[in-house]
Amino acid sequence: MKRTLLAVLITVAAAIALVAGVVLFVVYTGVYNVAATTSHAGITNWALNTLQHSSVSRRAKDIDGAAPADSAALAAGFHHFHAMCVQCHGAPGFGRGELGQGMAPTPPRLEEEAHEWTDPELFWITKHGIRLAGMPAFGPTHSDEDIWGIVGFTRALETMTEEDYAELVRARTAAMEEGGEEAAGGHSHAPGTAPHSH
Ligand code: HEC
Structure with a gap:
């Protein structure tokens, strides 16, 4: 024994x-090999994706709220989305920018993949980011109201045509030419920007 x-x-x-x-x-x-030019192995991909889904859904469970659909929230959401998300995720009629093309895992097209997540989950991801994947957190620099606007716009993307999106970009460019970036609601986010709402 x-x-x-x-x-x-x-x-x-x-x-x-x-x-x-x-x-x-x-x-x-x-x-x-930590290079972003090499993809994760199949099993690492599976483990990371499953981990992301279970971790996000556990943490988003207690969040109350739904994606807003009113035009003011969607307009604000678009300005943030076009300034901060398109370069990685792309948008209808827009390819991923140079940032997004160089990342592994590749940032997904949100008009195709957002439906996999509930509204509170989209809110959680946008607010807290996904550390393992390189998805930035926007909570440190944006109010909850701003983030719900971004979630509302992300949902609206699912049914948006390239022409719809191009029209929004045209209106934004025109507003910026007239009154500067603030007038369009869009703005650059310098390092150290404090939480703000506009
Ligand atoms: C620097 C590049 C970058 C920026 C900027 C960025 N993301 Fe991401 N995002 C990523 C990466 C990388 C992932 C994870 C991809 C993966 O794990 O497959 C991701 C994942 C996501 C996901 C989960 C999608 C899924 O199905 O896995 C959502 C939702 C999301 N981002 C929303 C946003 C929003 C909204 C913005 C703008 C406010 C934004 N992202 C800005 C890189 C970025």
């Missing part, structure tokens, strides 16, 4: 030492 227990303990200790050895080997030798 004692001998069996000892054998089990030795086996467990050897297994732990082996795992620790492999982890240290990978961490210190640089054999793991």
Whole structure:
């Protein structure tokens, strides 16, 4: 009995030492390729996607609220979306910008994938970001009201044509030519920008 227990303990200790050895080997030798020009292996992709979904849905469960559909919220949402999301995710009639093209995992087209998430989940992702994937958090710089506007606009994207989106861009450009960026509701976000609502 004692001998069996000892054998089990030795086996467990050897297994732990082996795992620790492999982890240290990978961490210190640089054999793991961190390049964004290489995609994750299939199993890593599966694990990361499943982890993202379960983590987001657990945390968004207690959020009350729904994507607004009124025109003021959607207009504000569009200005933020066009200033901060298009360069990575693209939009109807717009390809991903250089930022989005260089990322792994590739930022998904939201007009195609947003339906996989509930409104509170979209809110949570936009507010908190996804650390493992490189999706930025907009909560540190934007009010909840701004973020709900972005969620409303993300939902509206699902049924938007390229022409609809182009029309919004034309109106935004015209407003900016007349009254500057603030007049269009869009604005650049310098490092250190405090939470604000406009
Ligand atoms: C710097 C690039 C970048 C910017 C800017 C960006 N995102 Fe993302 N986003 C990502 C990446 C990368 C992912 C994760 C992709 C993955 O895991 O497959 C992601 C994931 C998401 C997801 C989850 C989609 C899914 O099905 O996995 C949502 C929703 C989202 N972003 C919304 C937004 C919104 C709204 C904005 C603008 C306010 C924005 N993102 C700005 C890179 C970006």
